[in-house]
Structure formats: structure tokens, C-alpha cells
Amino acid sequence: AKITYVNADGDSTIIDVANGDSVMRGAVLNGVKGIVAQCGGGASCGTCHVYVDPENTKPLADMHRVEDELLYFTACERKENSRLSCQLPVSEELDGLVVHLPEKQL
Numbered sequence: 001a002k003i004t005y006v007n008a009d010g011d012s013t014i015i016d017v018a019n020g021d022s023v024m025r026g027a028v029l030n031g032v033k034g035i036v037a038q039c040g041g042g043a044s045c046g047t048c049h050v051y052v053d054p055e056n057t058k059p060l061a062d063m064h065r066v067e068d069e070l071l072y073f074t075a076c077e078r079k080e081n082s083r084l085s086c087q088l089p090v091s092e093e094l095d096g097l098v099v100h101l102p103e104k105q106l
């Protein structure tokens with residue numbers, strides 16, 4: 001599914017992410033800057049923070065408790081549309097998803 005990553009400067013990159021990979025992995029594998037993902041997807045570092053586009057209508061995975069708690073410790077402020085991108089598995093249903101990258105992850 002095609003995922004659009006918009007960096008803090010407003011530049012966007014569209015990546016075709018394999019179904020089953022996470023939004024985080026799609027970025028890291030393709031050299032999209034702005035996602036650090038120190039823990040490699042274990043929901044323990046908070047450095048894969050993204051802001052899901054406010055206009056999003058794609059069905060996203062539910063937020064579990066660990067993700068919810070970690071989002072209070074991200075480098076950039078948590079907003080209503082904050083998610084950990086390692087906790088967003090990609091499927092065809094997410095084709096066209098847009099995520100915004102925070103200014104910093106650390």
C-alpha cells in the first residue's frame with residue numbers, strides 16, 4: 001500500500017510499503033528521515049512517533065495500552081492524532097495513508 005510520509009518541512013515521500021510491514025518499517029527500509037525507531041518496533045522507545053493526517057479515513061489498528069502510555073514520552077508533543085508508527089501494520093486498506101513526521105524523535 002502506498003504510504004505518504006510528510007516531514008516537518010512539508011516535503012513528502014510516497015513509499016509502497018509491503019502489506020504486513022509496519023508504517024515505521026516502510027520508512028526505515030526506504031531511508032525516510034524523521035523516524036528513528038530505536039527499539040526496532042517493540043513499542044518501547046517512542047522514536048517512531050507520527051501524526052496521522054487529520055483528514056484520515058483509513059482504518060487504523062486499535063491503540064493498545066503500551067502504545068498509549070509511551071506516547072506521553074515522545075520528543076515532540078503528543079496530539080490527538082499521535083501514533084507509534086511501529087504499531088500500524090500496513091494492509092491494502094491503508095493505501096493512501098498520510099502520516100506527518102514530528103520535528104524530532106529524540
Ligand code: FES
Nearest residue numbers: 041045046048086
Ligand atoms: Fe520503538 Fe516504535 S520503534 S516504539
